[in-house]
Amino acid sequence: MRHIFIINPSAGRKNSAHKLLERVDAVFSPGEYEAAYTAGEGDARALAERAVALGEPVRLYACGGDGTLNEVVNAAAGRDWAAVTNVPMGTGNDFLRVFGPEGRGRFTDLAALRDGPQAGVDLMDCNGLLGLDVVCAGVDARVAAEVHRFKRLPVVGGSLAYILSLVAEVAKGITRPMTVDMGPIHYSGPVAILCVCNGRYYGGGFCPVPEAQPDDGVLDMLLVGDIGRLAFGRYVGRYAAGRYRECPELIQAWHGDAVTFSAGEKITVVVDGEVLRDTSFTLRLSEKKVNFFYPRDVFWRESSQTANNLVGAVSENGR
Numbered sequence: 001m002r003h004i005f006i007i008n009p010s011a012g013r014k015n016s017a018h019k020l021l022e023r024v025d026a027v028f029s030p031g032e033y034e035a036a037y038t039a040g041e042g043d044a045r046a047l048a049e050r051a052v053a054l055g056e057p058v059r060l061y062a063c064g065g066d067g068t069l070n071e072v073v074n075a076a077a078g079r080d081w082a083a084v085t086n087v088p089m090g091t092g093n094d095f096l097r098v099f100g101p102e103g104r105g106r107f108t109d110l111a112a113l114r115d116g117p118q119a120g121v122d123l124m125d126c127n128g129l130l131g132l133d134v135v136c137a138g139v140d141a142r143v144a145a146e147v148h149r150f151k152r153l154p155v156v157g158g159s160l161a162y163i164l165s166l167v168a169e170v171a172k173g174i175t176r177p178m179t180v181d182m183g184p185i186h187y188s189g190p191v192a193i194l195c196v197c198n199g200r201y202y203g204g205g206f207c208p209v210p211e212a213q214p215d216d217g218v219l220d221m222l223l224v225g226d227i228g229r230l231a232f233g234r235y236v237g238r239y240a241a242g243r244y245r246e247c248p249e250l251i252q253a254w255h256g257d258a259v260t261f262s263a264g265e266k267i268t269v270v271v272d273g274e275v276l277r278d279t280s281f282t283l284r285l286s287e288k289k290v291n292f293f294y295p296r297d298v299f300w301r302e303s304s305q306t307a308n309n310l311v312g313a314v315s316e317n318g319r
């Protein structure tokens with residue numbers, strides 16, 4: 001088994017990449033692993049594609065935030081011999097929140113990751129880009145697309161950066177006209193929020209669909225139509241806390257495998273932190289899965305299936 005560390009030195013705090021390599025050295029012998037730094041957008045995907053192309057068992061450690069993880073996932077999707085994890089060095093690391101606060105912290109334990117089990121995770125195909133966590137297309141997407149401006153400010157951390165970006169985007173206007181088709185729901189009009197969850201968290205900690213399971217073959221979608229600023233302020237806390245069922249007058253929900261949406265002007269869409277802009281989108285459950293590995297003592301599902309049960313199922317049923 002080869003272990004490949006793909007490190008985004010721009011994610012997280014200064015010097016964290018250097019310190020990470022010291023920790024890697026303490027757990028892996030020199031011939032066992034390779035490490036490479038990314039220099040910019042697309043590098044993590046290219047490095048991962050090169051590692052996967054050999055067709056030999058490989059574990060890919062995306063060391064960075066959700067953007068770095070997304071690139072590595074796109075390279076490893078549908079490849080039975082490859083598995084991916086995320087060593088958290090970003091500001092959000094939202095996908096890992098599905099493992100709970102303590103579980104998320106365990107992903108810094110390289111020894112636990114090295115020997116950890118893996119499970120097949122569903123993927124969303126959004127106009128050709130794969131995502132494993134959350135895709136959004138309303139004011140939530142515009143907040144995520146602009147959040148980097150606030151992350152650069154001194155003493156502004158992950159969640160605070162999202163709050164500042166939210167305030168700025170709400171001031172510019174919450175809704176945009178859009179046509180949305182999801183299952184039996186056909187909607188044409190102002191859209192405030194459209195989110196599709198495979199994972200559970202986005203935006204630095206929003207959890208709109210707490211029952212979302214990354215491996216259940218279902219995409220959980222919420223659509224918030226026309227809403228004014230005052231009502232948005234009243235509802236946003238409930239939306240963020242996953243209480244969408246309490247607001248049927250405002251939030252339409254669909255649990256299925258596809259959604260299409262379009263508009264006369266380009267829509268900002270964010271796939272695990274990666275920004276796309278187009279007038280028309282088709283988002284569907286991908287035929288591909290990705291193997292995700294994690295420390296043995298944590299999982300996203302608290303009961304029923306255990307991690308070990310899933311390991312065998314993944315390679316047999318991996319799509």
Ligand SMILES: Nc1ncnc2c1ncn2[C@@H]1O[C@H](COP(=O)(O)OP(=O)(O)OP(=O)(O)O)[C@@H](O)[C@H]1O
Nearest residue numbers: 010038039040041064065066067068090091092093
């Ligand atoms: N060496 C580099 N210098 C500058 N930017 C880079 C470098 N390598 C990769 N990047 C870019 O950094 C961006 C942000 O990475 P990533 O999302 O992993 O971190 P983050 O934004 O801190 O974390 P999160 O998304 O979890 O909040 C990626 O879109 C990638 O294109």
